[in-house]
Each structure stands twice: as structure tokens, then as C-alpha cells.
Amino acid sequence: MEPRTTSSCLDAETVAAWIDGGLIGAEQRAAEAHAATCARCQALLATVVRSEPVAATAVEAGPAVPTVWGPRKWVPIGVAAGMAAAVIALAIWIPDHRNARQLQSIVASQPEEQPATPVQPPAVAPTQPSDERVAPPASKPQPRAAAESLKTAPAQSAPAPAAMPLPSSPRPAAVLRQREEVVTPDTVIVEFASPEVTPLDVQSNVGQAQGRGAGTGTGTGVGPAAAGAGFGLSGGGGRGSAGRATPDQSAASSTQDVTVRTVASIQWRIHASGTVERSINGAGWEPVLLDPPGLRISNGTAPLPQVCWLVGSQGVVLLTTDGRLFSRLQFPETVDLASVRATNARVATVVATDGRRFSTTDAGRTWTVQ
Amino acid sequence: VSVDRYAAALSAAGDRAFAGRPASTSEIERYLDGLHLEDLALACACIDGDEQAWQQVIVQCRPALRRAADALDATGEARDLAESIYGELYGTSDEDGRRRSLFTYFHGRSSLTTWLRAVLAQRFVDRLRATKREAALPDDDSIGSLGSAVLPAAPERDEYVVAMQAALQTALAELDGRDRLRLACYYAQGLTLAEIGRLLREHEATVSRQLARTRRNLRSTVERHLKEHARLTDEAIAECCASLAADAGPLDLRQLFGPDMFENARPGDPAHGVRKKPDSTRSKREQIV
Numbered sequence: 001m002e003p004r005t006t007s008s009c010l011d012a013e014t015v016a017a018w019i020d021g022g023l024i025g026a027e028q029r030a031a032e033a034h035a036a037t038c039a040r041c042q043a044l045l046a047t048v049v050r051s052e053p054v055a056a057t058a059v060e061a062g063p064a065v066p067t068v069w070g071p072r073k074w075v076p077i078g079v080a081a082g083m084a085a086a087v088i089a090l091a092i093w094i095p096d097h098r099n100a101r102q103l104q105s106i107v108a109s110q111p112e113e114q115p116a117t118p119v120q121p122p123a124v125a126p127t128q129p130s131d132e133r134v135a136p137p138a139s140k141p142q143p144r145a146a147a148e149s150l151k152t153a154p155a156q157s158a159p160a161p162a163a164m165p166l167p168s169s170p171r172p173a174a175v176l177r178q179r180e181e182v183v184t185p186d187t188v189i190v191e192f193a194s195p196e197v198t199p200l201d202v203q204s205n206v207g208q209a210q211g212r213g214a215g216t217g218t219g220t221g222v223g224p225a226a227a228g229a230g231f232g233l234s235g236g237g238g239r240g241s242a243g244r245a246t247p248d249q250s251a252a253s254s255t256q257d258v259t260v261r262t263v264a265s266i267q268w269r270i271h272a273s274g275t276v277e278r279s280i281n282g283a284g285w286e287p288v289l290l291d292p293p294g295l296r297i298s299n300g301t302a303p304l305p306q307v308c309w310l311v312g313s314q315g316v317v318l319l320t321t322d323g324r325l326f327s328r329l330q331f332p333e334t335v336d337l338a339s340v341r342a343t344n345a346r347v348a349t350v351v352a353t354d355g356r357r358f359s360t361t362d363a364g365r366t367w368t369v370q
Numbered sequence: 371v372s373v374d375r376y377a378a379a380l381s382a383a384g385d386r387a388f389a390g391r392p393a394s395t396s397e398i399e400r401y402l403d404g405l406h407l408e409d410l411a412l413a414c415a416c417i418d419g420d421e422q423a424w425q426q427v428i429v430q431c432r433p434a435l436r437r438a439a440d441a442l443d444a445t446g447e448a449r450d451l452a453e454s455i456y457g458e459l460y461g462t463s464d465e466d467g468r469r470r471s472l473f474t475y476f477h478g479r480s481s482l483t484t485w486l487r488a489v490l491a492q493r494f495v496d497r498l499r500a501t502k503r504e505a506a507l508p509d510d511d512s513i514g515s516l517g518s519a520v521l522p523a524a525p526e527r528d529e530y531v532v533a534m535q536a537a538l539q540t541a542l543a544e545l546d547g548r549d550r551l552r553l554a555c556y557y558a559q560g561l562t563l564a565e566i567g568r569l570l571r572e573h574e575a576t577v578s579r580q581l582a583r584t585r586r587n588l589r590s591t592v593e594r595h596l597k598e599h600a601r602l603t604d605e606a607i608a609e610c611c612a613s614l615a616a617d618a619g620p621l622d623l624r625q626l627f628g629p630d631m632f633e634n635a636r637p638g639d640p641a642h643g644v645r646k647k648p649d650s651t652r653s654k655r656e657q658i659v
Contacts, residue, residue: 022479046559051438
């Protein structure tokens with residue numbers, strides 16, 4: 001009656017004891033050792049944890065920034081089922097872009113050195129990556145304007161350009177002062193979105209592309225949602241689980257549940273208070289925890305899915321390559337930074353409030369002043 | 371609850387916890403301190419058919435079980451699954467005609483509510499395993515054509531995929547069990563740092579630090595493996611990583627985190643014996659990708 005998948009798989013009683021701290025010594029170690037190599041038991045543990053009513057998570061107890069989470073305290077409706085389903089249905093057959101994120105995380109964690117004319121940065125204490133809840137892709141496609149972004153999204157394997165044109169940003173310091181004068185701390189000063197590159201979604205994107213605007217860019221404007229109008233939300237692909245849809249069918253069946261996992265489209269916005277929020281597939285804004293807290297972020301850009309650069313005061317440059325965990329990069333000076341442009345996780349140019357430009361081609365290991 | 375019944379339950383719980391192995395005094399004390407004796411007594415009373423105990427279980431556990439079911443599946447199917455558990459809790463007749471209650475498997479090492487949540491989660495996961503096995507997949511040609519539309523394949527891509535697969539397998543195998551579990555929970559299961567922290571009894575910041583450290587180690591091991599075994603140069607390694615980071619292709623890290631879930635299906639399980647998709651499907655996709 002008590003289902004056990006294999007003799008060593010964890011049963012419900014053991015899992016419950018694990019959750020409540022009832023496993024002792026060797027039994028706990030044995031359970032962990034097994035779960036580390038058993039996808040089924042990992043899924044079981046994850047499902048139990050997700051079903052746990054938690055009073056307050058670290059995210060919810062985090063910075064007091066606007067959030068639209070609502071009363072839900074753990075997994076959004078259907079997410080747990082979707083996650084488990086994805087694990088089961090896709091683990092074997094479908095190479096989805098979660099792998100890409102994993103690989104990007106691993107690949108980008110230690111970028112290779114590249115010869116340059118380096119400016120030796122001062123020692124900066126590495127920022128521990130923080131985390132916040134990530135809403136998986138919504139089960140229903142949402143309005144999008146990703147087709148253009150697909151066309152314009154730079155391929156990550158493409159060679160990095162030698163120099164990147166930056167938009168002329170005269171008197172950035174004046175812009176910052178002006179912003180401080182006219183906005184309230186909760187005003188959104190910058191909003192930008194990552195381009196969506198999702199092979200499974202391309203057909204449906206094409207089907208919905210007509211008449212829609214570009215879905216990528218970097219917001220540098222001042223004022224509420226200055227750049228937000230140009231960014232379309234991107235959701236899951238319009239592909240049913242039981243067959244193949246044409247582009248038109250995909251667009252037409254937008255209410256259809258989907259079972260494929262896609263790369264999440266992430267929108268970012270930065271408040272005048274310096275706090276950062278993120279929205280995945282338009283699922284609501286979540287605060288992004290930055291460690292140490294209190295960093296004042298002024299601008300950012302998301303050149304690729306899962307890749308986002310943030311800059312702020314006192315030489316703060318943060319980078320995430322998985323859309324979740326930000327690491328603080330070394331920067332040669334403690335100057336306030338006004339804007340950033342990037343083409344991928346390695347190549348970026350940062351503009352300081354005094355007008356100087358700092359470029360890196362190795363994910364912030366070395367910087368050159370222009 | 372009769373003394374004999376309770377004593378038998380305690381004895382079974384002790385046997386379960388220590389499985390015949392010698393235990394230190396501290397372990398025994400910790401075990402005894404952690405026992406949920408009232409819940410164990412309640413379960414024993416339910417096994418004996420005590421009406422008041424049943425009412426107590428319904429009042430105490432049903433709301434929590436419903437909330438857990440709703441958290442797992444908003445369509446109500448998980449709630450149906452939760453309701454079906456009560457039948458098993460009451461007990462079904464075994465081959466000898468005796469009623470055997472699911473409560474028999476509760477040993478008091480957790481609260482009754484947590485145990486019921488775990489039972490529900492187990493049913494939920496096993497049912498997903500059974501149903502998703504036969505779910506249709508997107509046509510392979512669509513995956514291939516779409517993938518190639520996004521990113522042109524490098525000439526050495528096939529070689530890169532094989533090399534990276536081997537390197538990752540090696541790197542993951544070298545990880546400490548706890549590190550590997552943490553990584554799998556984060557990437558394969560999509561748990562947040564807070565949820566992983568609750569599972570592993572670690573602070574959220576500790577989970578974050580350990581994940582970062584594990585990723586660094588993983589990266590280091592992968593690079594070393596690519597150099598030593600695949601004989602790739604630094605430039606080729608960078609190209610390999612960039613190519614696979616942009617498009618993982620057939621590489622599925624979740625498969626590397628644990629053995630094929632379907633392979634574990636036990637005899638008698640609804641999922642057991644169901645034919646997997648033919649290998650030709652996979653081969654076709656791999657050829658395209």
C-alpha cells in the first residue's frame with residue numbers, strides 16, 4: 001500500500017520525517033545521498049516543500065518595495081503541477097532552455113581572461129547572489145512583441161564587436177539630478193526587457209508578429225515607465241501538448257494550455273529608490289534581492305534572455321547570467337554610474353555620471369577607460 | 371488507545387528509525403524528543419476505528435491537506451487525490467480479509483499533517499509520472515528547424531555536445547551529495563533558495579553561497595575535463611561553452627541530476643511497464659539538433 005519506487009527510494013513517511021526534522025544521523029545522510037541522485041525523490045521532496053504553508057519567506061520579508069504578489073505565499077496556481085510535469089515530461093526528451101540557463105550560469109561563472117589594456121580594479125567584496133521567487137512560464141500565452149526581438153537578439157556565440165556605439169547621453173549627471181528632483185522614491189525610472197530567444201516559440205512568435213513592435217531595448221528615460229511602452233510581454237508557446245500547430249493556429253489557440261517549457265521573458269524595472277524588480281512572463285513584479293542590501297541601482301540592460309547588467313552609485317556593477325542571481329563585478333573606480341549598454345554577458349560599456357565610459361569584454365574582469 | 375496498540379506502534383517506529391543498527395544515547399534522545407506522540411496516538415486510535423479520533427483527524431488535517439492540494443494543482447485534481455487518501459486511511463482489506471489502514475505507516479517522526487502532505491505529494495508525483503509518460507511531444511522537425519533558425523550550429527557542435535555531456539557527468543559525479551542535491555533542487559526542481567533552505571535546514575544566504583561555490587567547482591571541473599579528456603584548447607572550450615549556453619540542444623542537465631524517473635517504476639505501479647517513446651524519436655531529434 002505504501003508506494004515505494006525502489007528499495008532505496010524515499011517513502012512518504014521518510015520524506016515527512018525529513019521535512020519535520022525527524023531523521024537522525026545516518027538516516028538523514030542516507031536519505032540525502034539517495035535524493036542527490038534520484039530525480040523522482042527530488043521531485044517528491046520539492047512537491048512536499050512547495051505544498052508547505054509558509055508564513056513568510058525571505059523574499060516577502062525583504063525590501064519594502066511595491067509588489068503584486070497578492071496573498072499567495074508559495075507556488076502560483078498550477079506552477080507546482082507545471083514544474084513537476086515539466087520535470088517528468090521534459091527531462092528525457094525535450095532539451096529546453098532551462099539547460100541553457102544552467103549552462104550559462106556555469107559558463108559565465110568564471111569568464112576567461114582576455115588581453116586588454118586593463119585598469120586594475122580595486123578589491124571589491126564579491127556580492128553573494130541573492131534569490132527571489134521565480135515564476136515559471138505562464139501556462140497561457142500572453143501578448144508579445146518578441147518577433148522583432150528574435151530578429152535583433154544577438155546570438156551569444158557570435159563574436160563580440162570591438163566597439164559598441166552608445167547612445168549619446170549628454171550631461172548624465174544633470175539627468176540624475178533632475179530625476180531626483182521630480183520623482184518619488186517609488187517611481188519607476190527605468191524599465192527594460194530581455195529579448196526572447198525560444199526555439200520552441202519561434203513559429204508562434206512569427207504568427208503573432210505582424211503589427212507588433214520591437215520587443216527589446218534599454219530604457220534610459222526619466223519618469224514612470226518611460227521605456228515600458230515598447231516592451232511586449234512574452235509567454236509560453238502556443239503549442240498544444242498533443243500535436244503540432246501552425247503559426248496561425250498557435251496564435252489563434254492562445255487560450256490553450258501548453259506543456260512545453262520556454263525561456264521566460266523577463267522584464268526589469270528600477271525604482272528611483274534604487275530597488276530593482278523583475279517580472280517573468282508578465283506574472284507580476286517581484287523584488288530582486290541585492291546583497292548587500294541598500295545598493296542604489298540607477299540603470300540596467302538585458303541584452304539576452306537571463307542576462308542582465310545593472311549599474312548604480314559608487315561603482316556598483318551587477319551581472320546575472322541566469323536571470324536570478326546577481327554577482328557584483330569589480331569596477332576600477334567608485335564613481336557613480338549612469339547607464340550601461342551590453343551585447344552579452346561579457347561585453348558591456350558603462351557610462352559614469354562624469355561622462356567617462358568604461359568598457360569590458362571579459363564580464364568585468366578588466367575595464368578600459370574611453 | 372490500548373496500551374498494546376500504542377506500544378506496538380512505538381516499537382515499530384523505533385525499528386523503522388534505527389533499522390536494527392546500534393544507536394548512540396544522543397541519537398536515541400533526539401529521536402524520542404522528536405516523536406509526535408499525540409499524533410501517533412491519534413493514528414493508533416484511527417486504526418482501531420475510534421470515531422472521535424476520526425473526527426479529530428478530519429478537523430485537524432483536512433483543511434491543511436486541501437490547502438496543500440490546491441497549492442499543487444489548482445484544477446482540483448489534487449484535491450480529488452487528497453480526498454481519495456481518506457479511504458486508504460480508513461483501510462482496505464488485504465488478502466487475508468483484514469482491514470489495513472494507511473495509518474500503519476505513520477510512525478510519529480513527523481506531524482500527522484506533514485505526513486499526509488507527503489503522502490499526497492507522493493501520489494501526485496507518481497500520478498504525474500504515469501500520465502506524463504505518454505504525453506505527446508512537439509514534433510522533432512519543429513524543434514530542429516526552430517533551433518537552427520535561432521543559432522547556426524558550429525561545425526564542431528556535435529563534438530562539443532558529447533564532450534560537454536561527459537564533462538558534466540564527471541563534474542556532477544564528483545560533487546558532494548548535499549551539493550548535488552542543492553543544485554538539483556535549484557535548477558532541476560526550480561525551488562527557491564528559501565525552499566531549499568527549509569529542506570536542507572540551511573539559511574537562505576548559506577544556500578546561495580553554497581550554490582555559487584558549487585557552480586564554480588562545476589565550471590572548474592568541466593574545464594579541466596574538457597582539456598584533459600576532450601583535448602580542447604582554451605579557445606575551443608570557450609566556443610563550446612558559448613555554443614551550448616546559447617542552445618543546449620540534446621543536452622539535458624536534469625537527466626544528469628538523477629536517473630531516469632521512469633526507469634524506477636516499480637512493478638504494480640500504474641507507470642510500470644508502459645512503453646517509452648521509441649529511440650528513433652530521440653535519434654531523429656539529435657540528428658536535427
